[in-house]
Amino acid sequence: MKDLLRVGVVGVGHFGKHHARVYAELENTELVGVVDLDRERAQAVAAEHDTAAFDDLGELLQRVDAVSVAVPTLDHKTVSCEALESGVSVLVEKPMASTLSEALDMRTAARKTGAKLQVGHIMWFNPVVTAIREMKIEPKFLEVHRLSPFSFRSLDVGVVLDMMIHDIDLALQLVRGRVERVDAVACALVGQTEDICNARITFDDGAVANLTASRAALKTMRKARIFSPQGYISMDFVADTGLIIKRSEDWSTDSLDIEKLKNLSFDQLKEVMTDGLFTVREMKFDETEPLKVELASFVDCVVNKHEPLVAADDGIRSMETAEKILDAVRTHRWYR
Numbered sequence: 001m002k003d004l005l006r007v008g009v010v011g012v013g014h015f016g017k018h019h020a021r022v023y024a025e026l027e028n029t030e031l032v033g034v035v036d037l038d039r040e041r042a043q044a045v046a047a048e049h050d051t052a053a054f055d056d057l058g059e060l061l062q063r064v065d066a067v068s069v070a071v072p073t074l075d076h077k078t079v080s081c082e083a084l085e086s087g088v089s090v091l092v093e094k095p096m097a098s099t100l101s102e103a104l105d106m107r108t109a110a111r112k113t114g115a116k117l118q119v120g121h122i123m124w125f126n127p128v129v130t131a132i133r134e135m136k137i138e139p140k141f142l143e144v145h146r147l148s149p150f151s152f153r154s155l156d157v158g159v160v161l162d163m164m165i166h167d168i169d170l171a172l173q174l175v176r177g178r179v180e181r182v183d184a185v186a187c188a189l190v191g192q193t194e195d196i197c198n199a200r201i202t203f204d205d206g207a208v209a210n211l212t213a214s215r216a217a218l219k220t221m222r223k224a225r226i227f228s229p230q231g232y233i234s235m236d237f238v239a240d241t242g243l244i245i246k247r248s249e250d251w252s253t254d255s256l257d258i259e260k261l262k263n264l265s266f267d268q269l270k271e272v273m274t275d276g277l278f279t280v281r282e283m284k285f286d287e288t289e290p291l292k293v294e295l296a297s298f299v300d301c302v303v304n305k306h307e308p309l310v311a312a313d314d315g316i317r318s319m320e321t322a323e324k325i326l327d328a329v330r331t332h333r334w335y336r
Contacts, residue, residue: 005028006030019295067083086113095161098157118308121166123166128241149215170224242282
């Protein structure tokens with residue numbers, strides 16, 4: 001019988017409890033136990049998955065090969081470094097840390113022991129994003145709206161590290177250029193950190209990403225649009241749907257009767273555009289759970305000793321850009 005990878009979960013709140021569930025479901029892992037400052041919560045999650053609840057992190061680390069770290073962001077460095085320095089591989093939930101300096105320390109700890117460090121940027125495992133990467137789209141303009149009602153979670157960080165970090169990561173995945181300039185504005189509505197932010201990122205290849213995040217909205221929205229030489233793409237990450245509009249290969253302005261087109265109705269123009277000028281592809285993705293794909297990928301990199309798909313360097317790039325956004329917010333004249 002093939003040996004199972006021994007895993008644990010540190011922090012079994014809103015996100016961590018799902019890590020425990022998925023590890024319990026994966027065929028090639030053994031969920032050895034969980035740790036949480038809330039003893040009753042740890043015991044409840046452990047009982048649900050027929051595993052142990054540990055009072056001490058060090059005791060869990062002695063028994064596992066890998067852990068998911070899903071504690072509050074301010075504790076990511078402390079917990080992750082303790083695990084990595086023990087030779088235990090880590091998947092740390094996003095954002096990688098509360099500061100870039102802490103993220104760099106985590107990468108150093110992983111390099112010292114050779115333990116794997118994967119960052120939980122789950123967008124890499126979203127079927128919509130996977131399809132776009134496979135199509136080798138080269139965005140020239142990327143616009144994302146990520147809006148949610150206030151959840152009263154992740155109050156230790158603002159909306160940039162809490163929510164926008166997903167879309168910073170998405171932009172860095174898809175755009176080949178390097179970040180050249182960042183402009184941003186934000187407002188705090190509930191606490192001391194920003195709850196609404198808009199950032200405009202300009203890359204050295206001319207591409208632009210316009211990102212808006214709010215955790216003070218009345219409804220949830222996760223939508224993105226991409227303009228590229230390969231076509232136009234719209235995505236709805238809540239519905240897991242997408243639309244791709246590409247120019248037909250035989251498209252030619254020479255074949256168009258412009259004067260005739262001027263007199264067509266909107267519906268008639270739409271028919272002309274979709275019948276020869278453009279190809280339209282609607283995408284609907286399967287019900288595969290991105291978290292399950294993410295954790296299976298993490299397990300595979302630990303077992304087969306290869307670099308994680310989302311390595312420490314990827315998390316650090318996102319943290320660097322997030323800090324540039326926060327710096328831009330602080331220097332904007334709106335900031336108080």
